[in-house]
Amino acid sequence: MANGGEDLRNEVQSLSSLFKDGLDNYNSIMNNDQPTNNPDVQMNIKKTMKTFEQATRLVSLTDIFSKNEGIEEVATNDLQYFLLPAFLGGLSLKLTSGERKDIVDCAEIYYKDFLGRCNNYGLSNYQFGDKENNTNDSPKREKSEFEQLEMAVNTRANKIQRFKEQKELKSRLQDLKKNMENEYVDEEIKRNYFLTMIKLFIHEAIDELNSIDMEKPILEHIANMKKDDKPQPKRPPPPPLKPIIITKDEVQKAVYGAGYPSLPTMTVQEFYDKRVEEGIFPDPNKKKTGPLSLQEAALAGVSLDDDKEEEAKENLVEEDDEEYIARMRAKDEYKDDHRRGWGNRMNRS
Structure with a gap:
């Protein structure tokens, strides 16, 4: 049990270091004046995403979040990990390689995961407009002109209200950030800082989801147009972007499944035996007759x-x-x- 507790402490310490490194890189990317498609910027984005993905795995393994607890029960230092999917969503949208639709779909999953967790802890009340919520038993009714006007007015009023709130949150966050630079920062200030940052990212996540909703039909239209065109020979597309979200499943599933990048499934010996069966590598159990080829000589060290x-x-x-x-x-x-x-x-x- 003592060793288990020590391993857990090491994981938490490693998680804290990972998150800090990722956050520093994230702020550097967001404050960078270079074009997003700059190779160095893209490399830094992918590197930072890998850091946050690893931090997400550790959050899952250490079982930090639970649906049965309130925000006041979450430790102050653990509040910052709410932001992991929001950071990954923002970084995903900055990627320039790969299919744009895959990138947008991945970012949408991250933002919805972030808002869903914030809803569970009472930090937000975002209404998900998913298709599964609309049943076939209740067909859509055409809105009257008055209802459309009322909805437009409410939407505009909500946008203005959220803009004011965002402005206030940014100002408050700047003040709290100055206090966070002190070596012995007060626990209450630290907690307020993380909660303010989460609330600010809630607004940004909603804005990004609205932008994604507008971009998706355009991407679908472009995809349909490409289908009508004659297929052109091209290089195979890169593998689609897969989101890595915080999960509470068993450790094996958390490591090997749930959209995580696949790990090696063959040992070196299994790989060699497979190549022997395919006739690519020479069979060491059969004596070679005749002259050796260049490949066989290289594999045999001759x-x-x-x-x-x-x-x-x-x-x-x-x-x-x-x-x-x-x-x-x-x-x-x-x-x-x-x-x-x-x-x-x-x-x-």
């Missing part, structure tokens, strides 16, 4: 040039070549009279 040289020497001996035999005898006599290492005086005069 140099074809060495074999040719050895064969030439054997031919000279068999033919009693006087010059070659005399040279080999002189070499043997020299070795007898000059033992190895006699000439090495260790740089001494």
